[in-house]
Amino acid sequence: DQQVKQNSPSLSVQEGRISILNCDYTNSMFDYFLWYKKYPAEGPTFLISISSIKDKNEDGRFTVFLNKSAKHLSLHIVPSQPGDSAVYFCAARHNNAGNMLTFGGGTRLMVKP
Amino acid sequence: DSGVTQTPKHLITATGQRVTLRCSPRSGDLSVYWYQQSLDQGLQFLIQYYNGEERAKGNILERFSAQQFPDLHSELNLSSLELGDSALYFCASSVGGGRNGELFFGEGSRLTVL
Numbered sequence: 001d002q003q004v005k006q007n008s009p010s011l012s013v014q015e016g017r018i019s020i021l022n023c024d025y026t027n028s029m030f031d032y033f034l035w036y037k038k039y040p041a042e043g044p045t046f047l048i049s050i051s052s053i054k055d056k057n058e059d060g061r062f063t064v065f066l067n068k069s070a071k072h073l074s075l076h077i078v079p080s081q082p083g084d085s086a087v088y089f090c091a092a093r094h095n096n097a098g099n100m101l102t103f104g105g106g107t108r109l110m111v112k113p
Numbered sequence: 114d115s116g117v118t119q120t121p122k123h124l125i126t127a128t129g130q131r132v133t134l135r136c137s138p139r140s141g142d143l144s145v146y147w148y149q150q151s152l153d154q155g156l157q158f159l160i161q162y163y164n165g166e167e168r169a170k171g172n173i174l175e176r177f178s179a180q181q182f183p184d185l186h187s188e189l190n191l192s193s194l195e196l197g198d199s200a201l202y203f204c205a206s207s208v209g210g211g212r213n214g215e216l217f218f219g220e221g222s223r224l225t226v227l
Contacts (some may be wrong), residue, residue, distance in 0.1 A: 101156075
């Protein structure tokens, strides 16, 4: 039972354009949603998060949108840069499970110069 | 550098063997988490410890066990290894419950079972 799903395994975008990465979830008990970025041979690094009581959080070029009724969130990167090329994982925290995160399968983003 | 240290970085062993993966959390972090990533898949939660006590358990096999020591470092023991146990094993840490759910990950230990 995959509670967090990233349906696009890969995404290719031109430098300077917008990258939109999507994530769907099924468990309404998640209270925080996070995006992690992972380069090869490195561990995932935290990018941005959003509380379930908000619908948008922005940090520089990165914005996360949450649509609770649709159980959907998305990460927007504007403008995309070649250094953004990495695997992006969506993760969700259950409000009654300590700080355990449930991860999606990841989306590989390639930003072409 | 996340501040989380994992050793060894790479490990090759044979089926039926037992290995131990080690993790040192960030200074001051009380919680340690273990995740498994197989074949470019998502990270699967295995187990969490908080200040030496088991806090949460995920899909961890009975052949796997973990512990957190008084100095807060943690070890993940994998025994009777099978080919399917080949994966990246990540350790992460956080201060207690973590700020906004944020975990800090180590670089991982890549286990290859032949």
